[in-house]
Amino acid sequence: MIGRRRLGTGIRALLALLLTCLAGFPLYWIINTAMTPTDVLFQGGQNLVPDFSRSLQVFSVLTTDTPFLRWMANSAFVAFGTTLLSLLMATMGAYALSRYKFVGKGPMGFLFFATQMLPEALLVVPLYSLFAALGLLNQLHGLVLVNTAFAMPVALFILKSAIDNIPYELEESARVDGCSPLSILQVMVVPLVAPSMAAAAVITFFDGWNEYLFATTFIEDRSSWVASTGLASFIGEFSTPLDTVFSAALVFTIPAVVFFLLMQRKIVSGLTAGSVKG
Amino acid sequence: MTTHAPTRDRIPTADPPPRNKRRRFSWTPYLFIGLAVLYLVLFAVVPLLKGLDLSFTDTRLLNPTGGTYIGFENYERLLGSGAFFKSVLTTLVYTAFTVVASLTLGxxxxxxINRKFPGRTLARAVMVMPWAVPTxxxxxVFRWIYNDSSGVANAATTALGLGERGWLTDPDYGMFSVVVATVWKVxxxxxxxxxxxxxxVPEDLYEATRVDGAGSYSTFKLVVLPFLMPTLRVVGLLMTIWSFRRFEIIWLLTGGGPVDATTTIVIDVYRQAFNNSQLGVAAAIGMLGLVLSLIVTAIYFVLELRANKQNGANA
Structure with a gap:
């Protein structure tokens, strides 16, 4: 019995090592490629150990030869804007769906779910003409607006299930005491669902940070590009050296990964309390 | 499931307190949810209806307001052509492989990761990271890994004596390469x-089966798996509808190629709209794709209902 358990632990450790390598390799390869001179890269003899002494040089080329930092700032604006706007609407909507009965509740819930099915590639054309009419093309605000339409329903579902899971008694007595629903939501509910709010915030932030299709279609002006568009513009062009391209990919990836790792535990508990509970 | 039921019952549901049960009409919920609903109507429903409208026209990209209504012609042509069904098949293949592989690996x-072992924190951090990497x-990085002459994929297969493959250039390998990159990310x-x-999973559930003398495999089959099934079904549905509409990773890796090997429905939509400038046809393809997602979702809810009924009967 003990032997079998040892064996199980051994197999598990091996599996863990294998899965970690599979998950880690492409990440490591981004770093490694960024740290290898381009001519070496195309001779097919890419070193297995990144040469970090090149990092300063590589990043200075990135900041002087490309507007990548500007694009990163634009991405940050879009991502934070998407997060704020999504959470504001999602929290209020989730509270209504969780705590009230009202006519039209079912169809509204379906509306939120159904947006998960809509392909961006289908909506991009009608949205383009809508944005042209509203004067939102070539504006980062426009990207915030369109990203929110896709990110907000996800946040709403996470928050609705979180609110479903907290007891109603406290709110009830506060309501009897004459507190307004909005202040109940702010003072009592929001602090209790903070982990799920964090999870929803990370997920909506990623939507804004990652989004490529609308950003590329709606923004023509190169200085207003976001990082995903800028990075994708390097694909298939050969004037930017490959190590510079990969250092851009690295700079674009690091904030997302760090943010995600910091929030990881909150995401797990948010998802536990959230929609996908077993 | 049985241990779950009491907690569920204790959780107050959406009902207002009994005293207010004689429902007076209240604006409050509408004020709370109104903004979000209006928002989705403006940015999702209106564009969707506009897309539906476009699908009955022969609108071109360069003259977006100059289309004329041609009835069901776009749909008739699509349903009569092999190319559309090929993109449906490609979508189903891509979805099936992506969903099965990511659910299994995940x-x-x-x-x-659920059990303790040395280095677990690090392993776990590395294993979740791909989700955070922007598409x-x-x-x-996958284009570089798959690169014909300098990519590490070919270096590896050559070292193993398997020779080189055109990971993104050979129609036989395009789908495989796209699925691998997708699965890595999701x-x-x-x-x-x-x-x-x-x-x-409640600890006493494990305890109970262990006392009954069940081995770890039967513990898994009898206790853990039934407990996980609802979760796996939800994740499976999400993965499926996300795969139906996934665009960026396929478009940027292969653009739908090589030779249409990875042209899924959404890639087809984008190509018709922006490469062939056929907005009407693109919208029609998109609508048919949406119908397909709706069918899958409906199947899911039927299965879910049936599973719930079975659980109810067992309890």
């Missing part, structure tokens, strides 16, 4: 969700 990862960065999501569910 569940295995969750089980591995465009994923595409860049598996951590499955892992996190399954892990969250695993950690909510």
């Amino acid at each position: 569940t295995i990862s969750a089980f591995v 465009v960065a994923v595409v860049l 598996t951590p999501f499955v892992m996190l969700v399954v892990l969250a569910a695993l950690q909510s």
Whole structure:
């Protein structure tokens, strides 16, 4: 019995090592490629150990030869804007769906779910003409607006299930005491669902940070590009050296990964309390 | 499931307190949810209806307001052509492989990470990271890995004596390469969700089966798996509808190629709209794709209902 358990632990450790390598390799390869001179890269003899002494040089080329930092700032604006706007609407909507009965509740819930099915590639054309009419093309605000339409329903579902899971008694007595629903939501509910709010915030932030299709279609002006568009513009062009391209990919990836790792535990508990509970 | 039921009952549901049961009409919920609903109507429903409208026209990209109504002609032509059904088939193949592979790998990862072992924190951090990597960065590194002459994929297969492959240039390998990149990116999501569910398996459930003398395999089959099934079904549905509409990773890796090997429905929509400038045809393809997602979702809800009924009968 003990032997079998040892064996199980051994197999598990091996599996863990294998899965970690599979998950880690492409990440490591981004770093490694960024740290290898381009001519070496195309001779097919890419070193297995990144040469970090090149990092300063590589990043200075990135900041002087490309507007990548500007694009990163634009991405940050879009991502934070998407997060704020999504959470504001999602929290209020989730509270209504969780705590009230009202006519039209079912169809509204379906509306939120159904947006998960809509392909961006289908909506991009009608949205383009809508944005042209509203004067939102070539504006980062426009990207915030369109990203929110896709990110907000996800946040709403996470928050609705979180609110479903907290007891109603406290709110009830506060309501009897004459507190307004909005202040109940702010003072009592929001602090209790903070982990799920964090999870929803990370997920909506990623939507804004990652989004490529609308950003590329709606923004023509190169200085207003976001990082995903800028990075994708390097694909298939050969004037930017490959190590510079990969250092851009690295700079674009690091904030997302760090943010995600910091929030990881909150995401797990948010998802536990959230929609996908077993 | 039975241990779950009491907690569910204790949780107050959406009902207002009994005293207010004689429902007076209240504006409050509408004020709370109104903004979000109006928002989606403006940015999702209106564009969708506009797309539906476009699908009955022969609108061109360069003259977006100059289309004329041609009835069901776009749909008739699509349903009569092999190319559309090929893109449906490609979508189904892409979806099936992506969903099965990511659910399997994600569940295995969750089980591995759920137990203590040395280096678990690091392993776990690395295993969830791909989810946070922006799609465009994923595409860049996988294009480089798959590169014909300098990529590490070919270096590896050559070292193993298998020779070189055109990972993104050979129609036989295009789908495989796209699925691998996708699975790498989305598996951590499955892992996190399954892990969250695993950690909510009540400890006394394990205890009970252990006392009954069940081995670890039968513990898994009899206790853990039934507990996980609802979670796996939800994740499976999400993965499926996300795969139906996934655009960026396929478009930037292969653009639908080589030779249409990875032209899924959404890639077809985009190509018709922006390469062939056929907005009407593109909209029609998109609508048919949407119908397909709706069918899958409906099947899911039927299965879910049936599973719930069975659970109810067992309890």
